[in-house]
Amino acid sequence: MSVNKFLYLAEEEIHSILGKDYQIVIDSVEDALKMMYEGTTIQPDKSSQIFDEKYQNRINCMPATLKRENTCGMKWVSVFPENKKNGLPNVEGIIVLSETNTGGVKCVLNATELTSLRTAGVGALAVKYLARKEANTIGFIGAGEEAKAHFKLIKFMQKDIKKCFVSSRTKKSVDTFIEELAPMYSDVEFINCENDYESAICDADIIVTAISSQEPVLKARWIKPGTLYIHVAGIEDEFAVARMASKIVCDCWEAVKHRKQTIVQMYNAGELKEEDIYADIYEIICGDKEGRESEGEFIYFNSVGLAVEDILLANRIYEKALELGKGIWINK
Amino acid sequence: MSVNKFLYLAEEEIHSILGKDYQIVIDSVEDALKMMYEGTTIQPDKSSQIFDEKYQNRINCMPATLKRENTCGMKWVSVFPENKKNGLPNVEGIIVLSETNTGGVKCVLNATELTSLRTAGVGALAVKYLARKEANTIGFIGAGEEAKAHFKLIKFMQKDIKKCFVSSRTKKSVDTFIEELAPMYSDVEFINCENDYESAICDADIIVTAISSQEPVLKARWIKPGTLYIHVAGIEDEFAVARMASKIVCDCWEAVKHRKQTIVQMYNAGELKEEDIYADIYEIICGDKEGRESEGEFIYFNSVGLAVEDILLANRIYEKALELGKGIWINK
Numbered sequence: 001m002s003v004n005k006f007l008y009l010a011e012e013e014i015h016s017i018l019g020k021d022y023q024i025v026i027d028s029v030e031d032a033l034k035m036m037y038e039g040t041t042i043q044p045d046k047s048s049q050i051f052d053e054k055y056q057n058r059i060n061c062m063p064a065t066l067k068r069e070n071t072c073g074m075k076w077v078s079v080f081p082e083n084k085k086n087g088l089p090n091v092e093g094i095i096v097l098s099e100t101n102t103g104g105v106k107c108v109l110n111a112t113e114l115t116s117l118r119t120a121g122v123g124a125l126a127v128k129y130l131a132r133k134e135a136n137t138i139g140f141i142g143a144g145e146e147a148k149a150h151f152k153l154i155k156f157m158q159k160d161i162k163k164c165f166v167s168s169r170t171k172k173s174v175d176t177f178i179e180e181l182a183p184m185y186s187d188v189e190f191i192n193c194e195n196d197y198e199s200a201i202c203d204a205d206i207i208v209t210a211i212s213s214q215e216p217v218l219k220a221r222w223i224k225p226g227t228l229y230i231h232v233a234g235i236e237d238e239f240a241v242a243r244m245a246s247k248i249v250c251d252c253w254e255a256v257k258h259r260k261q262t263i264v265q266m267y268n269a270g271e272l273k274e275e276d277i278y279a280d281i282y283e284i285i286c287g288d289k290e291g292r293e294s295e296g297e298f299i300y301f302n303s304v305g306l307a308v309e310d311i312l313l314a315n316r317i318y319e320k321a322l323e324l325g326k327g328i329w330i331n332k
Numbered sequence: 333m334s335v336n337k338f339l340y341l342a343e344e345e346i347h348s349i350l351g352k353d354y355q356i357v358i359d360s361v362e363d364a365l366k367m368m369y370e371g372t373t374i375q376p377d378k379s380s381q382i383f384d385e386k387y388q389n390r391i392n393c394m395p396a397t398l399k400r401e402n403t404c405g406m407k408w409v410s411v412f413p414e415n416k417k418n419g420l421p422n423v424e425g426i427i428v429l430s431e432t433n434t435g436g437v438k439c440v441l442n443a444t445e446l447t448s449l450r451t452a453g454v455g456a457l458a459v460k461y462l463a464r465k466e467a468n469t470i471g472f473i474g475a476g477e478e479a480k481a482h483f484k485l486i487k488f489m490q491k492d493i494k495k496c497f498v499s500s501r502t503k504k505s506v507d508t509f510i511e512e513l514a515p516m517y518s519d520v521e522f523i524n525c526e527n528d529y530e531s532a533i534c535d536a537d538i539i540v541t542a543i544s545s546q547e548p549v550l551k552a553r554w555i556k557p558g559t560l561y562i563h564v565a566g567i568e569d570e571f572a573v574a575r576m577a578s579k580i581v582c583d584c585w586e587a588v589k590h591r592k593q594t595i596v597q598m599y600n601a602g603e604l605k606e607e608d609i610y611a612d613i614y615e616i617i618c619g620d621k622e623g624r625e626s627e628g629e630f631i632y633f634n635s636v637g638l639a640v641e642d643i644l645l646a647n648r649i650y651e652k653a654l655e656l657g658k659g660i661w662i663n664k
Contacts, residue, residue, distance in 0.1 A: 003420065008340075010663045044379035049397045049404055051432045059404050059430055061395045065381045072381055072391050076406055076428050078435025088335065092436055092664075096408050096426060098391055100383045103410025104424055108440065110664055330662070331342045332424075332442055 003104055007318065007327045011110040017320050018117070022124070022156040024320070028313035029121040032066070032306070033251070033282040040067040041308050045258075055082045059093075064307035065100065066315065073097040073311035077111050081212050090145075090212075091115055095314045105332065107318040111310070114317070118309045120149035122251055122281075123208065123230045124157040126301040129284050129291035130249060131206055131228040136160040139204030141197050141218060142211030143168035143177035146232055150208045151181060155188070158206070167193040167200035168211065198222050209236035216262070220244050225296045232303070235262050242266060245300035247278040256304045263302055335436055339650065339659045343442040349652050350449070354456070354488040356652070360645035361453040364398070364638070365583070365614040372399040373640050377590075387414045391425075396639035397432065398647070405429040405643035409443050413544050422477075422544075423447055427646045437664065439650040443642070446649070450641045452481035454583055454613075455540065455562045456489040458633040461616050461623035462581060463538055463560040468492040471536030473529050473550060474543030475500035475509035478564055482540050483513060487520070490538070499525040499532035500543065530554050541568035548594070552576050557628045564635070567594050574598060577632035579610040588636045595634055 009017075018024065035041050042065035050058040056079070063074040077093030084090055093111035098104060127135070135158060140147050143166050155161050164181075168174045171194050178190045193200040201207055201222040209218050210232040220240035223229065229245075231237060242248055242263050250256045250263075253274075257264060266272035279289040281301070292299060321327045341349075350356065367373050374397035382390040388411070395406040409425030416422055425443035430436060459467070467490060472479050475498050487493050496513075500506045503526050510522045525532040533539055533554040541550050542564040552572035555561065561577075563569060574580055574595050582588045582595075585606075589596060598604035611621040613633070624631060653659045 008662060012663075042381045044381065044393070047376035047379070047395055049374045049376065049395060051397070051399075051404070057432075057435065059395075059397075059432075059435060061376070061393060061406055063379055063381060063391075063393045065383070065391075067383075072383070074393055074406070074408055076430070076437075078430060080435040083434060086434075088434055088436070093430075094428060094437055094440070096428070098408070098410060098425075100389075100391075102415060102418075102420055103389065103391060103412040104420070105408075105426055108426070112664075328662075330340060330660075331344075332444075 004332050005329045006105045006332060007107045007321060008330050009107065009109040009317065009321055009327045011112055013326050014110060014113060014317055017317055017324065017326055022153050024316055025117045025121040025153065025313060026124050026157065028316050029118055029309045030125055030285060032308040032312040033285055035066055035068060036306070036308050037282040037286050041065060043307055046307065057082065062307035062310060064311045066308065066312055069312065069315055070100045071097055071311065071315045072100050073314060075111050075307060075310040077115055095310060097311070097315055097318060109314050109317065114310065114313060116145050116149040117153070118313050119146060119232065119303070119305055120153040122303045122309065123150050123232065124153040125281060126230055126249070127154050127157050127206060127228065129281065130299045130301060131158060132226050132292065132295060134160065135205035135228065137163040137165070137204050138206040138208065139165040139200040141167050141200060141209045141236065143173040144210065146210040147208065148177060148181065150210060150230070150232065154206065155185060161188060163189050163191065165191045165193050165200040165204055167195060167197045169195055171195065206230065208232060211236055223298060225298060228299050228301065230301050231261065234260055235265065237262050239266055239271060242272065242300050244298060246297035248276060248300045248302070249279050249281055249284065250277060251303040252280050252306055253277045255306060256302055259304050261302055336664050337661045338437045338664060339439045339653060340662050341439065341441040341649065341653055341659045343444055345658050346442060346445060346649055349649055349656065349658055354485050356648055357449045357453040357485065357645060358456050358489065360648050361450055361641045362457055362617060364640040364644040365617055367398055367400060368638070368640050369614040369618050373397060375639055378639065389414065394639035394642060396643045398640065398644055401644065401647055402432045403429055403643065403647045404432050405646060407443050407639060407642040409447055427642060429643070429647055429650060441646050441649065446642065446645060448477050448481040449485070450645050451478060451564065451635070451637055452485040454635045454641065455482050455564065456485040457613060458562055458581070459486050459489050459538060459560065461613065462631045462633060463490060464558050464624065464627060466492065467537035467560065469495040469536050470538040470540065471497040471532040473499050473532060473541045473568065475505040476542065478542040479540065480509060480513065482542060482562070482564065486538065487517060493520060495521050495523065497523045497525050497532040497536055499527060499529045501527055503527065538562065540564060543568055555630060557630060560631050560633065562633050563593065566592055567597065569594050571598055571603060574604065574632050576630060578629035580608060580632045580634070581611050581613055581616065582609060583635040584612050584638055585609045587638060588634055591636050593634055
């Protein structure tokens with residue numbers, strides 16, 4: 001590669017590089033968390049520029065450095081919840097990767113699919129460390145892109161999944177979820193729960209809420225013992241859900257704390273203390289703390305998404321693109 | 333333009349769009365400062381990731397939003413002071429521009445030349461508001477890219493400049509400065525002062541220090557009354573220089589305060605107080621405060637560089653590229 005060029009990877013190209021090789025996504029997320037734990041990363045605060053208070057239309061800027069990879073990068077990603085009504089993507093953005101030995105830009109990538117995959121990758125890691133070994137049912141509230149990505153990555157991690165309950169505010173998105181995924185997973189029974197959230201949850205070993213509603217749609221009384229709950233978006237569960245958890249685990253509580261998820265609302269209201277957070281998941285990955293310790297535990301997992309995950313995944317896709325000769329070279 | 337594409341502008345293309353039309357640079361910088369003053373911008377803190385404590389090799393991430401332009405952008409720029417020894421650029425980076433009505437990326441631009449031009453543009457604005465009307469000599473300590481850009485923009489602003497004194501640590505960079513610029517400016521006498529800084533300064537109406545040294549090379553006793561001093565880089569002047577100033581003006585003191593320039597060293601050492609800062613330049617541009625009020629004043633100008641300037645200039649170059657059909661369209 002020339003110092004006067006950088007590689008550009010469009011969304012389709014990234015899609016063709018990754019295919020269904022979700023291992024690279026899960027490994028990248030896990031390795032990024034390990035690097036954070038070992039202290040070989042720099043991760044400045046994410047900055048959010050909000051253009052619309054009502055709809056929270058915003059662009060986030062998430063820089064990070066991975067010293068062991070000689071790579072510094074930045075994800076620039078929009079979140080426009082109302083875009084869907086106009087047929088536009090809710091999330092769009094790009095990632096820039098630079099070398100830390102010269103400062104030169106080496107790659108620019110589309111960040112859209114990569115964002116939903118890495119988020120789901122963290123969910124899949126939570127399944128690896130926190131779900132019951134024999135978990136074989138999953139229930140969704142929310143059926144959009146993020147929910148689909150979670151199904152794919154979690155099924156990749158937990159091959160035994162045999163039943164998938166899906167619910168959402170609109171029947172149409174549940175139909176689409178099942179139409180898209182059922183043909184790809186013939187060993188899974190998909191159950192259309194329409195907007196009956198309780199039916200989607202009450203028999204699930206793994207629960208995922210990925211819904212842009214800011215309401216507590218998930219009720220504690222629906223959840224059976226031994227479940228893992230993966231909380232993806234903002235506020236989707238009543239306070240009682242976290243209250244009944246045996247363990248609350250975050251990707252990084254220090255980062256979560258500055259966001260607006262349910263447990264942060266509880267923390268700010270004085271209904272949850274720092275010490276109620278059992279662990280950050282990298283403490284479990286790295287063996288400092290136990291993951292699941294008994295069949296009956298209900299474990300609550302909350303992730304916020306970390307720039308180190310984006311940058312390591314992007315860098316591995318870049319390296320794979322070099323190997324495969326994919327992407328277009330652009331003169332600086 | 334399609335929602336599935338963005339425009340890429342390489343350095344050469346930007347160069348061909350701008351040519352010597354420095355008006356667009358100066359207007360962009362002035363308008364960006366006005367927008368900041370009127371409160372129609374968002375400008376999160378710049379974040380700096382430092383890879384090498386000794387040489388301060390780093391990448392800066394500078395986001396900003398210009399509400400009136402429906403544009404949100406980010407400059408990603410490396411500063412690797414030691415790169416020159418290996419024949420690599422000291423500064424390299426890219427700018428991303430997104431629309432604030434959809435969140436979509438609309439343009440990516442090379443940021444290298446744009447960075448040095450906008451920095452020099454702020455210097456030229458300082459000349460417009462703070463130099464004596466009849467200033468016709470300029471003296472440089474430092475003769476690199478930033479010094480050259482300052483000469484070009486200041487000469488564009490102050491047509492009367494007739495004499496240019498140039499000094500630097502190395503004879504070679506002074507020679508190069510003069511070889512490059514003398515043929516373009518036949519009405520200017522260039523005087524090679526080699527590394528004799530005093531000779532470069534003592535007869536100058538406008539002084540520019542743009543040198544990566546972290547030493548106080550500029551001495552107060554060399555400066556004559558009525559001068560404007562433009563401080564570009566880190567620490568290039570002794571404390572006595574700021575002490576003898578009639579007015580100290582910044583681009584934005586709130587931003588300067590968190591950096592490491594001379595006046596910040598003085599501030600941190602308790603040798604300069606907030607109230608010793610006369611004004612931010614946008615207060616002068618917008619008429620809240622007077623600029624130069626007498627022939628004899630020695631005015632000290634310190635800029636730090638603001639993301640709003642980069643983003644507005646980049647957006648105007650993007651609009652000009654659309655008009656001229658320049659750049660390449662890239663599928664997202």
